Amino acid sequence: MAKTQDSNLIPQLPLSRERVLATALRLADEEGIEALSMRKLAQVLGVKAMSLYNHVTNKDDLIDGLVELVISEIELPDLTIDWKTAMRQRSRSAHTVLLRHPWATIPIVSRVNVGSAMLRYIDATLGCLHAAGFSLEMADHAWNAIDSHIYGFTLQELNFPFEPSEYAEAAKMGLPLISAEQYPHMNYLTHRVIDGSYDGLHDFEFGLDLILNGLDQLRKPT
Structure with missing residues (x-):
């Protein structure tokens, strides 16, 4: 007996x-976030684009929701x-999460994100900084300084033109542009990268420790 046409279909998730x-x-x-569109998202979900608007208001709402997922x-x-x-554990976690979602740093720093995950974060x-002896005003300065390091370092790491394994070869290729007479300090470090005595x-x-140690001088111990 022949099977009905839809007997092997997996039920569509709502x-x-x-x-x-x-x-x-x-x-x-x-x-990347630039390639994300409502039309493409609908196609992947197997629905019509208009049906997405029952769940997200527009692309801005979509991006806000994505930021919330990342922050969580x-x-x-x-x-x-x-x-x-x-603070060190929080910073390492944030750095790892942002590397896992390479598109996320810019929406986080360039948008007003007031979802519950962001506010809780x-x-x-x-609260952690205040409990450690910082005034709330100083705690606000402190977490902004820490996060500036996280976001800036992450963007630099994501966009640096060479992989770590390529540093020595890139240094060798760039050495003719860095004469010892004009740029003695850069020339010295470039030679160290080439010969493997410094990884570059x-x-x-390093930056995180500088910030945390500096902040420690500004708090009133509890």
């Missing part, structure tokens, strides 16, 4: 905001441990 955002996040990670992946500071350790950070890698922890 469309929801969560499903729309999860699919959009995957597309943004794979192709970042580890909140742990109030039960030393504040510097908590900021308030928990302020940018160090996230």
